[in-house]
Amino acid sequence: MIVFRTAPYGTIYAFEGLENVLIMGAYDQDISVLFIDDGIYAIKDGMNTEGTGIKNFSPTFRALEAYDIEKVYVDKESLEARGLSVDDLVIEPEIIDASQVAQMMEDQKNFFIF
């Protein structure tokens, strides 16, 4: 399981975390991807990074499906606190709550937070 919990661009965590997801996908691991806290901003739609000079990596999240990564989740409360819904995201993760997140973590062997 890979967890995204930081906003994009201010730091590189989310981008290099995504590189890690794609590699794990290539290894045919049964991966879950989860967005919590500011990590949901990494998949916010409508990004245009031209003014910052930094590459917009959000389209790459759309490639998750091509890598057969289908277990993609987002935390309900994180969305609500940021006034967002799944319609505001570049992908369509399944919405779960914090207790489901906690349970999912307990069930996983591999676990990275970016």
Added chain:
Amino acid sequence: MIVFRTAPYGTIYAFEGLENVLIMGAYDQDISVLFIDDGIYAIKDGMNTEGTGIKNFSPTFRALEAYDIEKVYVDKESLEARGLSVDDLVIEPEIIDASQVAQMMEDQKNFFIF
């Protein structure tokens, strides 16, 4: 004016900020040094860094006086929130409140936060 607002050891900001204070002192600048937020932890007494392998730099703060840096302040609320008093510190800064901090900032030309 140099402001310390981060805790020691977890990050290097406070230590390299201190190097900067000592250099500024050598340039005979009329420096003020201010501790706010977690910066007051940088001058907490009783540090023993042996178990971390990192050098304990808190004694160097005692050298401020030797560099003729006498305007040293600490924010009252930051101390209180952390359950500390000046007796818990390796130096004896003058206690001021947040509005005095704000006024002091407005009065300074040079301004670094570490």
Added chain:
Amino acid sequence: MLHLVNTSPFESSDLESAAKYSAKDSPILLFEDGIYAAQAGTAMEGRVKEIMGDHPIYALKADLEARGISNIIDGITEVDYTGFVELVEQHKTASW
């Protein structure tokens, strides 16, 4: 004094420190991940509006656009990098 805040208000206390240690009416510029404080409709909106009672708030357009944040709180002023430079012409800066 212009207060520069570049971290998310959901993760960091930087905006609170900027608000606490700043003279009334001194401006705050949100940039990098700091721009999330400018977003309308979040759980932070009420607190940000309180801070706006004491401080004019600006948000950097390049960082808003990069993050896809277009609905910003009424009364927050978008500036481009030229506007950032103009604010610095008018004020000394503190980077939180």
Added chain:
Amino acid sequence: MLHLVNTSPFESSDLESAAKYSAKDSPILLFEDGIYAAQAGTAMEGRVKEIMGDHPIYALKADLEARGISNIIDGITEVDYTGFVELVEQHKTASW
């Protein structure tokens, strides 16, 4: 799952996230700047005690000593690096 928290509770939301996204009774280990949450008598003490209702809390001795923090909240367990390793033997880890 052992939750590792290494940032100050005064500056970062990491401890809150660890508490929020963790199963009841899963332990939290405070280390690096995270150990300030273990300090007794701070403005955070009440909140930390609440979290202790759901999670056993440990604090790393080397980082407590490095920072001169000796008065820790009753019920928080000090561990050395060997104790850290023992906690990892017993649990998978999440680093916040």
Added chain:
Amino acid sequence: MKFGILILEGPYQHEASDSAYQFAKAAVEKGHEILRVFFYQDGVLNSTKLMEPQADDRHVQKMWSQFAADTGTEFIVCVAAAKRRGINDDVIADGFKIGGLGMLTELAIEADRVVTFRA
């Protein structure tokens, strides 16, 4: 006006260097002089000519070196911060010079404004 810029974080991991670059460009376009860009703490890592980002990404060191070439701006990399992080004269790129921390104090004295870009 006379500006100074202080950068405290390295390339890619944080946006600090990118923001400083955009700010510096806008300041020069508005007719300001940048007396010096001072690279301190992890900021020293912006100066290595060994960085090779992916082809579709920006090259932070080259952006800065080009800026120095175009504007004649002085870039100083703090010697103490650089040494502990593995930056020395062998790896430093065109436009950057290693110098003492005193040059930050001098910058603070001489510039009308110093703007810090950090984590």
Added chain:
Amino acid sequence: MKFGILILEGPYQHEASDSAYQFAKAAVEKGHEILRVFFYQDGVLNSTKLMEPQADDRHVQKMWSQFAADTGTEFIVCVAAAKRRGINDDVIADGFKIGGLGMLTELAIEADRVVTFRA
């Protein structure tokens, strides 16, 4: 048990590498095997042999190289993260090897526990 360690921050700026080192030492002393230490993101900066800290400070790269020599532990520095930060075979110290990100996946599969040290 079989441990893996992941380090995401460079030396000196953050405590991550120091904490990972103390943890690794304690794990080996308790009889555990460390299959691999993987250096990712700014963590790749721990591997440069060019670092020269002040004499009274620790030398983070040498601590790790000594650990590799003493224990035979494999240290992998992520190639993509390293390239964008100016770390390559010319500057990498004894005990470190540049390798692909896939070796982190393999570590996650093979190790009983992976512990991440980060900002």
